Amino acid sequence: MPARVHSRSGASPRTRPSPSQPPRSLVEVWPALAGLSAVFLFEMLDNSILTVALPTIGRELSASTTTLQWVTGAYSVVFGGLMLALGALADRAGRRKIMLLGLVLLGVASLATMFVTVAWQLIAVRAVMGVAAAMTTPGSLALTFRLFTNDGLRVRATTLISTVGLVGLAIGPTVGGLVLTFAPWQALLLVNVPVAALAFIGIRAGIPADDPADLHHDPIDLAGAVLGTTTIVLALLAPTLFIEAGTASALPWVATAAALILGTCFVIREKTARHPLLDLTLIARPLVSSGLALKAATGLATAGLSYLVTLQLQLDLGWTPAQAAIGMLPQVIVLIAGGALISPLITRVGLTTAARLSASTVVCGLAVYTALGGFGYVWIALALVLVATGMRVVGVVAGNNVMRGLPDNRTTIGAALIDTASEVTTGIGIALSGTILATLLPNALTTATWSAQQTAEFREAITYAGLALTLLSATLVGWGIVRGPHPKNDTPAPSTPDATAA
Incomplete structure (x- = not known):
């Protein structure tokens, strides 16, 4: 079929199924x-x-x-x-x-x-x-x-x-x-x-x-590609090393320091290169920086909460692994069924407001877990539902906002940025939670039988870990909201009847 290109600049054609009629339905x-x-x-x-x-x-x-x-x-x-x-x-x-x-x-x-x-x-x-x-x-x-x-x-x-x-x-x-x-x-x-x-x-x-x-x-930019790839690899390895080797080991700290140093070198390279791998001025665009921050916040929150809840259900409430898997079902159900909420929400409030509301819902879910998770499974389930609901919407909306904010010839690296932000913060969420628990409860997670004091210490450690996740996610969400565009006139064009039917 012939192709047509739509460009925000009004120039080059963009791939389409028809030159005169873009798709009206899925x-x-x-x-x-x-x-x-x-x-x-x-x-x-x-x-x-x-x-x-x-x-x-x-x-x-x-x-x-x-x-x-x-x-x-x-x-x-x-x-x-x-x-x-x-x-x-x-x-x-x-x-x-x-x-x-x-x-x-x-x-x-x-x-x-x-x-x-x-x-x-x-x-x-x-x-x-x-x-x-x-x-x-x-x-x-x-x-x-x-x-x-x-x-x-x-x-x-x-x-x-x-x-x-x-x-x-x-x-x-x-x-x-x-x-x-x-x-x-x-x-x-x-x-x-x-x-x-x-x-x-x-x-x-x-x-x-x-x-x-x-x-x-x-x-x-080959030098930028090497620096960027090495930085991300070390950023992904460091959280795992913290959990496996512990904070007393030098290895995870060396990996973290190397990631920071190489990351700094990558930024310097991209600012000075004639043809940078990643044009940092694009990331500074409101839609892009906002979308990446909100996406990172939800990756951090979802991974960290899942890690903490899985441990709490088994070590604190005494559930078997099979029962703990069932206990995570509220999150799974919302992630699958929550897609039905996305289009109506965006049609009503627009992409930017939907992103803000859903990201704020993620933070609220973490806050509920931190403050009330120790009072029973009902509150844990509510936290899982809130975080999953927010994550489900942000996953679609923030990604679309990033893509809307990029030039037509940078869409794939934009999508790679979204996935990379989520991948790295997922590792950070698990590592942050695991490191706090390992620091406050050395060797306790592998102990078969706990005393009443150990149980109380575990609950306290869970609270500290939840608080850390909440504060870090809230910071990312706050940055995303501040950096984002004003939601005025942001509601997307309504779909045609055929599109609705699809």
Whole structure:
């Protein structure tokens, strides 16, 4: 089909299914949405479905606990570290092209699982899959944004795609457990092959190739790419090192200091480079800086709260792991079903106000947990619902706001920034909570039977950890609100009747 480009500058064409009629409903571009949904499904399903197989993998490959952590960690570190560099490459070489190459790489790496015989081979496969994820995930938001000119349809499409992914996240452990009853653990990674094939077919058929005039033509800043990637990798490793080695060890502090030093060097490089990897003036734009701050706040809050609640249900309330999993259901239900709230809310108050309200709801949920979580499960469930509700809306709205604030030829690196902010703050949320508990309760988390005093100390530590998460999230949300644009005249154009029907 012919393509058309819409540019805020009024210049270059943007990829569209029709030169004269942009899509009026999601149905008109269903192959593309099916492919993009499959990409996000892979991201959400991958680690969640693999987690239940770690004990089996450990036995069959004779892997230690540390080695098993790298089975999942190698993927996350490579994925988070390469998103900015590969996002910049996609804005130059073509978003669709890089995504299709990434899907091929994903399929090949998943097939390679069949030949794994030792743990290091599986870690290598997971690292390659992290590269594939970094090539595909940012592009899913960038291509979704480019499919439509109408903000209402963009939100509806993003909501649909994220809902598919969240369903995968929710059912991943259950499906993985069922598969392991009749199939080897390799089957859990082989499921990526049909997912990658579906995504490849949908994107290949439903999204035209990028118009060369719509791409970014400056050379890639290799020094900036190395500095940025190394900084993010260290930022992702440091939280894990704090939990594993403890605050008394020098290793996590060295990693943190190195991340700060290299991050400073990256900023200096990007400010002085003729063709920076990441133009920092773009991040300073109100929509971009605000959206990233709100997205970071929700990633921090959701990860930290989930970590604390999982421990509290088992160590304080005495629930079994299975009961604790059921206790997390309010969060899962809201994350999946909450998508129905997004379009009505945005239609009523606009994108900017919706982002502010939902991010503030996340902070309120953390405050409820910190102040009242010790008084029983009802308050814990309420906190889970509030944080999940806010996170569900921010996940769609903040992402769209960032994309709206960027030039047309920077959309993929913008999407990579969103994912990187969420990935890094997720690690920080878990590390912050874990470090506070480990500091106030040394060795207590591994003790089978607690005294009344230890239980009281645990509850106090949970309160301090919740307070730290609340204050840090509130700071990010406050910054996002201050930096954001005024919500006046922000309500997106209403969808057509066909779009509503979709």
